[in-house]
Amino acid sequence: MSIQADPADPRSGQVPPATALQADAAGFGGTPSANGASSLSVVDLTLSFGPRAILSNLQLKVAEGRVTALLGPTGSGKTTLLRTFNRMNDKVTGYRHQGDVLLDGRSIWHSGIELMSLRRKVGMLFQRPNPFPMSIMDNVVAGVKAAKMAPRNQLRDIAERRLRDVGLFDAVSGRLKDSPFRLSGGQQQLLCLARALAVDPDVLLLDEPTSSLDPMATEAIEELVRTLVPKITVVIVTHNLAQARRVSDSTVFLNKGRLVEHGDTKQLFENPAEEETARYVSGRFG
Amino acid sequence: MAASAPLARGGEAASPPPRGPGSALQRWFRNGSFIRWIGLGGALIPTLMLGFILVVLVVKAWPAILINGWGFFTKSAWHTGAQYGTSVHSHGITYLSGQSYGAVPQIVGTLETSAIALIIAVPVSIGAALVVVERLPKRLASVIGMFLELLAGIPSVVIGLWGVLTFGPFIANYIAPALSHIPIPFFQGDVGHGEGLLVSGLVLAVMVIPIIASTARDLIRQVPILPREGAVALGMSDAETARKVTLPWVGSGLVGAVVLGLGRALGETIAVAMVCGVALGQVATNLYAAMITIAANIVQNLDTVITDQLGVRTYAELALVLLVITLVTNVVARLMVRRVSGTALPVGRGL
Ligand SMILES: Nc1ncnc2c1ncn2[C@@H]1O[C@H](COP(=O)(O)OP(=O)(O)OP(=O)(O)O)[C@@H](O)[C@H]1O
Ligand SMILES: [Mg+2]
Numbered sequence: 061m062s063i064q065a066d067p068a069d070p071r072s073g074q075v076p077p078a079t080a081l082q083a084d085a086a087g088f089g090g091t092p093s094a095n096g097a098s099s100l101s102v103v104d105l106t107l108s109f110g111p112r113a114i115l116s117n118l119q120l121k122v123a124e125g126r127v128t129a130l131l132g133p134t135g136s137g138k139t140t141l142l143r144t145f146n147r148m149n150d151k152v153t154g155y156r157h158q159g160d161v162l163l164d165g166r167s168i169w170h171s172g173i174e175l176m177s178l179r180r181k182v183g184m185l186f187q188r189p190n191p192f193p194m195s196i197m198d199n200v201v202a203g204v205k206a207a208k209m210a211p212r213n214q215l216r217d218i219a220e221r222r223l224r225d226v227g228l229f230d231a232v233s234g235r236l237k238d239s240p241f242r243l244s245g246g247q248q249q250l251l252c253l254a255r256a257l258a259v260d261p262d263v264l265l266l267d268e269p270t271s272s273l274d275p276m277a278t279e280a281i282e283e284l285v286r287t288l289v290p291k292i293t294v295v296i297v298t299h300n301l302a303q304a305r306r307v308s309d310s311t312v313f314l315n316k317g318r319l320v321e322h323g324d325t326k327q328l329f330e331n332p333a334e335e336e337t338a339r340y341v342s343g344r345f346g
Numbered sequence: 347m348a349a350s351a352p353l354a355r356g357g358e359a360a361s362p363p364p365r366g367p368g369s370a371l372q373r374w375f376r377n378g379s380f381i382r383w384i385g386l387g388g389a390l391i392p393t394l395m396l397g398f399i400l401v402v403l404v405v406k407a408w409p410a411i412l413i414n415g416w417g418f419f420t421k422s423a424w425h426t427g428a429q430y431g432t433s434v435h436s437h438g439i440t441y442l443s444g445q446s447y448g449a450v451p452q453i454v455g456t457l458e459t460s461a462i463a464l465i466i467a468v469p470v471s472i473g474a475a476l477v478v479v480e481r482l483p484k485r486l487a488s489v490i491g492m493f494l495e496l497l498a499g500i501p502s503v504v505i506g507l508w509g510v511l512t513f514g515p516f517i518a519n520y521i522a523p524a525l526s527h528i529p530i531p532f533f534q535g536d537v538g539h540g541e542g543l544l545v546s547g548l549v550l551a552v553m554v555i556p557i558i559a560s561t562a563r564d565l566i567r568q569v570p571i572l573p574r575e576g577a578v579a580l581g582m583s584d585a586e587t588a589r590k591v592t593l594p595w596v597g598s599g600l601v602g603a604v605v606l607g608l609g610r611a612l613g614e615t616i617a618v619a620m621v622c623g624v625a626l627g628q629v630a631t632n633l634y635a636a637m638i639t640i641a642a643n644i645v646q647n648l649d650t651v652i653t654d655q656l657g658v659r660t661y662a663e664l665a666l667v668l669l670v671i672t673l674v675t676n677v678v679a680r681l682m683v684r685r686v687s688g689t690a691l692p693v694g695r696g697l
Contacts, residue, residue, distance in 0.1 A: 146579055148575065148578065148579060176581040176582075176583060177581065178581075179578070179579055179580065179581040180580070180581035183579070183580070184576075184579040186572060186575070186576060186579075188572060190572040190573045190575070190576040191573070192573055192576065192577065192590060192591050192594075193573070193591065193594040193595045193597070194590065194594065202577070202580060202582070202590060203580040203581055203582065206580070206581065206582045206583070206586045206590070207581055252576065255580065256580070259580065259581065
């Protein structure tokens with residue numbers, strides 16, 4: 061049994077494992093770490109809302125600098141797992157967890173972790189675009205401003221750079237001060253991606269980011285996701301098997317809150333080890 | 347088919363009408379003109395009523411407007427004239443030579459008390475609404491919401507009485523002495539015994555808070571979870587999320603709520619009349635001085651001038667001024683909303 065496999069209450073402030081100390085030295089506190097992408101490991105995680113266990117005894121290592129796809133039938137706990145990584149579940153009524161999630165070897169529930177900086181480090185893109193009610197430019201730099209990551213006079217440059225990164229700049233350059241709600245759905249989602257990237261995350265969580273978009277916009281997002289690695293670790297939830305094959309390096313298959321299989325994407329799709337996985341990836345599930 | 351032919355409009359003779367033939371009245375109901383007329387009436391009636399009130403006030407006040415002139419807006423003295431002075435006849439009415447009216451203290455008093463009320467009520471109400479919606483468990487939140495609505499319905503004379511007996515003395519004993527240490531001249535002076543500008547403003551705040559808070563609560567409840575979670579996931583604190591996302595999302599509605607409260611504060615009569623100290627003729631020199639508002643003056647003194655031709659018309663002029671102040675603040679607030687929502691707010695939400 062490894063050190064990490066049986067942690068005491070992760071929030072009790074025990075001495076972190078040795079790797080965590082190195083992560084600390086790399087600047088976990090607030091500034092974006094110099095070495096970019098972070099690794100995530102889920103250690104024997106059991107999570108419940110009220111009496112119901114949503115995730116049971118999950119063991120998973122998300123490789124740094126790669127795209128990992130999370131697959132599974134509806135209700136299997138993909139969103140719940142994703143939202144655990146940036147601690148968005150913490151406030152859900154009845155939420156409890158056992159086990160741990162380590163970001164670069166350090167528990168995300170460790171008392172030394174500042175929640176706001178964790179969330180800047182582990183960014184998220186949602187199922188539907190969710191621009192803020194402010195101008196396009198202010199949207200891009202909202203996180204930067206809130207964290208005071210850059211002086212005011214640099215905000216415009218940051219916004220422009222991030223909009224260029226996601227290929228949206230030419231479409232919006234003339235209306236940076238306009239409402240984002242006039243953009244198309246795909247453009248709005250790209251804007252949200254630019255916003256998430258603007259705070260220099262090391263991990264990016266995508267929860268069915270293209271489920272409300274048309275094929276063209278979907279393709280744009282998928283291409284962008286490929287450009288994010290290896291600088292950023294990407295975890296993407298999708299119901300679209302073809303999308304998982306296109307964008308991910310490795311794939312995780314969840315079913316009913318259990319991890320059924322985790323492997324190289326090509327191998328998992330073409331030669332799955334588990335019968336359940338085989339049924340799901342061939343579309344014969346249920 | 348033949349029977350229904352008259353119903354069909356030109357070119358559509360082939361398609362049968364939804365129901366059988368009917369009188370003109372039935373048709374009128376069926377094709378929706380009825381609803382349209384009701385809608386039109388509903389839209390016109392408030393406009394006509396407002397116009398009617400304005401016209402009546404202007405007509406009633408006209409001689410006073412001419413006789414009082416610009417002095418009404420530049421002078422502070424309020425002379426009701428000596429009972430047995432010489433009478434003057436002009437502009438179709440008879441009045442005493444000593445009568446002269448300056449409304450500056452009342453106009454200033456109205457604006458000051460309302461400003462105090464809003465300065466206190468807006469942050470308190472919006473803060474309370476945020477806490478109720480986002481922090482409290484559902485059941486407690488609905489209980490508090492119910493109390494807010496009850497509070498909004500308390501008759502103002504009851505609040506006025508509470509202001510006179512309890513709240514005013516409390517302010518004079520505990521709050522005002524602390525405020526009077528603030529090194530701003532307007533905050534310094536004799537703190538009095540619980541009547542005057544500060545107490546009036548605070549009593550108004552108490553009356554306005556439930557109005558703004560319950561409207562704000564309803565608005566904040568409608569803000570979708572997705573943009574709020576987006577802000578949280580971006581590492582924004584609860585306060586930043588509220589300030590940057592939740593409140594702007596319903597910004598125009600909030601301005602409307604504040605305007606509603608302001609309308610109440612500007613026009614509130616009896617509670618202010620009870621706690622203002624009734625000082626006509628002088629602008630309050632500090633926060634604790636006795637003063638009066640337009641509405642309080644009207645309710646306090648209208649009966650004393652009922653046989654005084656210029657007096658009555660001057661009170662009509664006062665009422666007109668109050669109405670105009672209310673309308674102007676409304677319009678300004680609406681313009682503000684348009685500016686705020688010009689770029690920032692979602693389109694297609696009927697804002
Ligand atoms: N806030 C919550 N309170 C209680 N139960 C919840 C909550 N959120 C999710 N659940 C439950 O957790 C289980 C997993 O939900 P989750 O959203 O993680 O599934 P999912 O794999 O993302 O499904 P989908 O593919 O439909 O998005 C579901 O049974 C759901 O009912
Ligand atoms: Mg989901």
